[in-house]
Amino acid sequence: MIEIELDGKKVEIAEGSMVMHAADKAGTYIPHFCYHKKLSIAANCRMCLVDVEKMPKPMPACATPVTNGMIVRTKSDKAIKAQKSVMEFLLINHPLDCPICDQGGECQLQDLAVGYGGSSSRYEEEKRVVFHKDVGPLISMEEMSRCIHCTRCVRFGQEVAGVMELGMSHRGEHAEIETFIGQSVDSELSGNMIDICPVGALTSKPFRYSARTWELSRRKSVSPHDSTGANLIVQVKNNQVMRVVPLENEAVNECWLADRDRFSYEALNGPDRLTAPMIKQGGEWKTVDWQTALEYVANGMKQIKTTHGAHAVGALVSPHSTLEEMYLAKSLLNGFGSASVDFRLRHAEFAVADGVPYLGMPIAALSTLQRVLVVGSNLRKDHPLFAQRIRQACKAGAHVHALADSAQDWALPLRSMQVVESAVWVQALADIAVAIAETTGAQPPATGTATDAARAVAASLLGGERKAILLGNAVVHHAKASSVAAVAHWIAVQTGATVGFLTEAANTVGAYALGVLPTAGGFHAGQMLTGALKAAILLNVEPELDSATGSAAEQALLSAEMVVTLSPFKANMAFSDVLLPIAPFTETSGSFANAEGRVQSFHAVVKPLGETRPAWKVLRVLANLLEVSGMRYESTQEVMSAMGTVGINATAVDATRLGHVFNGVVDLTPAEVRPVVASIYQLDGLVRRAPSLQLTADARTAQEVAA
Numbered sequence: 001m002i003e004i005e006l007d008g009k010k011v012e013i014a015e016g017s018m019v020m021h022a023a024d025k026a027g028t029y030i031p032h033f034c035y036h037k038k039l040s041i042a043a044n045c046r047m048c049l050v051d052v053e054k055m056p057k058p059m060p061a062c063a064t065p066v067t068n069g070m071i072v073r074t075k076s077d078k079a080i081k082a083q084k085s086v087m088e089f090l091l092i093n094h095p096l097d098c099p100i101c102d103q104g105g106e107c108q109l110q111d112l113a114v115g116y117g118g119s120s121s122r123y124e125e126e127k128r129v130v131f132h133k134d135v136g137p138l139i140s141m142e143e144m145s146r147c148i149h150c151t152r153c154v155r156f157g158q159e160v161a162g163v164m165e166l167g168m169s170h171r172g173e174h175a176e177i178e179t180f181i182g183q184s185v186d187s188e189l190s191g192n193m194i195d196i197c198p199v200g201a202l203t204s205k206p207f208r209y210s211a212r213t214w215e216l217s218r219r220k221s222v223s224p225h226d227s228t229g230a231n232l233i234v235q236v237k238n239n240q241v242m243r244v245v246p247l248e249n250e251a252v253n254e255c256w257l258a259d260r261d262r263f264s265y266e267a268l269n270g271p272d273r274l275t276a277p278m279i280k281q282g283g284e285w286k287t288v289d290w291q292t293a294l295e296y297v298a299n300g301m302k303q304i305k306t307t308h309g310a311h312a313v314g315a316l317v318s319p320h321s322t323l324e325e326m327y328l329a330k331s332l333l334n335g336f337g338s339a340s341v342d343f344r345l346r347h348a349e350f351a352v353a354d355g356v357p358y359l360g361m362p363i364a365a366l367s368t369l370q371r372v373l374v375v376g377s378n379l380r381k382d383h384p385l386f387a388q389r390i391r392q393a394c395k396a397g398a399h400v401h402a403l404a405d406s407a408q409d410w411a412l413p414l415r416s417m418q419v420v421e422s423a424v425w426v427q428a429l430a431d432i433a434v435a436i437a438e439t440t441g442a443q444p445p446a447t448g449t450a451t452d453a454a455r456a457v458a459a460s461l462l463g464g465e466r467k468a469i470l471l472g473n474a475v476v477h478h479a480k481a482s483s484v485a486a487v488a489h490w491i492a493v494q495t496g497a498t499v500g501f502l503t504e505a506a507n508t509v510g511a512y513a514l515g516v517l518p519t520a521g522g523f524h525a526g527q528m529l530t531g532a533l534k535a536a537i538l539l540n541v542e543p544e545l546d547s548a549t550g551s552a553a554e555q556a557l558l559s560a561e562m563v564v565t566l567s568p569f570k571a572n573m574a575f576s577d578v579l580l581p582i583a584p585f586t587e588t589s590g591s592f593a594n595a596e597g598r599v600q601s602f603h604a605v606v607k608p609l610g611e612t613r614p615a616w617k618v619l620r621v622l623a624n625l626l627e628v629s630g631m632r633y634e635s636t637q638e639v640m641s642a643m644g645t646v647g648i649n650a651t652a653v654d655a656t657r658l659g660h661v662f663n664g665v666v667d668l669t670p671a672e673v674r675p676v677v678a679s680i681y682q683l684d685g686l687v688r689r690a691p692s693l694q695l696t697a698d699a700r701t702a703q704e705v706a707a
Contacts, residue, residue, distance in 0.1 A: 002066060006023060024037075039152060095143070095145050097146075101146070102140075140202070154168060192257065273609055274568060275609055312535060316537070323639075350525070359596045361498055375475055383502050403418045407419050423672075445666050461491065468499075479672060565580065583604070588636075589604055597653035598651070
């Protein structure tokens with residue numbers, strides 16, 4: 001640590017830091033545009049010029065290293081004059097369109113111009129004009145004349161997203177930020193460029209011209225999509241979600257959001273919303289009141305129980321449901337006498353996990369790993385924010401190896417990518433285990449051949465300190481999932497690594513922790529989706545799109561006597577008998593347990609649309625009609641308190657229950673079916689109904705593959 005003097009105050013700062021870092025530590029604001037704490041230093045806006053004693057001219061605070069005894073003045077006449085001169089230079093070409101600019105009210109240039117701008121301009125020449133560019137459905141580059149060339153967007157793509165999609169062409173007054181040869185911006189993290197742009201050059205295309213920032217109410221929430229549990233600020237006007245931006249949380253999502261977390265809100269206001277209960281009568285859908293719908297469901301379930309037994313009734317629960325909804329769904333079915341409740345919709349094997357499969361470490365620890373083996377995950381698309389952290393680990397020298405069934409661009413430097421048919425992943429891991437056994441002398445868990453590729457992975461995993469084997473969605477959905485996990489666990493023990501499941505959905509860990517699984521005599525999801533039930537309750541589930549059985553599920557459910565769909569959308573209308581409108585995450589309170597077992601609660605940010613009701617309330621009332629005792633909860637907080645009995649509290653899943661070992665012997669026979677994994681913009685009902693996301697290159701590619 002060295003000491004400098006900053007505006008008369010002594011500040012201790014690590015050697016190698018910049019003056020800007022010292023100012024941040026001291027709480028002193030230095031105006032800036034190009035500097036961003038998560039990006040490399042560019043020093044090209046010059047707005048952060050400060051007065052450094054013994055320096056002949058003002059120096060950029062972001063790029064001036066501190067030295068012991070340095071004296072810095074950020075508010076001297078020399079510094080202020082330099083900053084005002086830079087501001088005048090930045091404004092000479094800037095268009096005077098603040099009244100129509102979407103960035104108005106949250107624009108750094110606008111804010112700093114108040115303090116450092118002049119009251120009149122000395123510039124008399126014509127302002128430059130930059131032609132607009134179409135870079136896709138998410139980012140608007142219609143007013144690039146506003147760009148001040150801070151290059152934050154360029155550096156973000158290169159350093160954080162891993163894809164340099166934007167760059168600067170030409171020089172001087174002809175300089176432009178563009179994609180070159182007419183390409184679009186297709187990164188799954190591209191929306192962050194909107195956040196970090198300090199002016200109105202990059203704006204949100206879906207949000208464009210829909211509201212003013214000062215008209216919006218800001219409310220905290222949590223993403224309901226992948227297992228990151230990204231923290232959100234949901235911005236609301238007139239009881240409608242208008243925009244979603246990140247809430248900074250270094251332990252979870254830092255200051256970034258994946259595009260599906262940011263833009264899926266479009267579905268909340270879409271035409272597909274279900275706003276009142278509906279019952280199918282004579283093949284036609286009729287809108288009814290809640291009392292009629294719930295009594296119809298209760299009477300139907302009682303009748304089927306009398307005729308076929310309670311075991312003929314089952315529930316399929318989406319892993320994107322809240323902890324409270326899952327807990328009440330399980331309590332309802334079990335209290336009714338049924339053991340058939342499951343969330344493992346895309347699984348092909350239904351082995352019982354020993355403990356709660358989870359990431360195996362805090363999310364933040366992904367950034368510090370030195371050796372990583374990822375099996376069965378297109379990491380960049382399945383978990384964009386996890387991929388971003390591992391990308392940072394690569395910059396620090398981490399070795400990343402992948403085992404997948406197709407070649408994938410992860411936008412990070414891989415040490416090896418083994419492309420192996422998913423049917424023989426167990427054998428491929430066994431080969432790595434044999435290669436490790438050659439070095440350690442241990443007995444491998446299965447027979448195999450130490451190929452050159454296997455030896456390279458083995459040698460890498462035996463080196464380094466912080467190591468992890470990460471099993472993706474395709475492993476969990478694999479027909480030999482327990483065998484893959486068993487070999488991975490053996491490799492981890494021998495190399496000192498941890499085994500972690502990346503986990504598919506916002507509440508996969510929570511579902512395991514709650515035991516939303518069939519008990520003795522109950523049907524698992526695979527059986528329920530192939531005709532085992534006489535009455536099915538679908539909680540936020542669209543079987544054709546959310547399950548491994550696909551379109552076959554529709555035929556199986558058509559044979560049931562009653563199918564009840566609880567969904568925010570008009571879904572499953574071909575085979576359902578009752579549709580009950582439940583609130584999406586923005587219209588209800590609840591909690592999710594993310595991949596590391598962190599429980600994050602949130603409140604409703606808008607009132608329920610139409611006759612929509614929170615699912616936990618619907619399940620509670622249905623339980624009362626079915627005379628299931630112990631479910632008279634008045635709030636989600638009461639439900640959370642009840643979950644304490646199964647090892648979940650308001651902050652985390654009980655750490656003693658977090659584990660990742662599947663019981664079972666290693667089976668080397670090839671799997672007969674390929675694992676079913678949702679593409680990035682087909683993961684759940686919200687992203688599937690977000691128009692802008694469905695226009696992206698990733699969505700179009702998935703549609704072409706499906707066709």
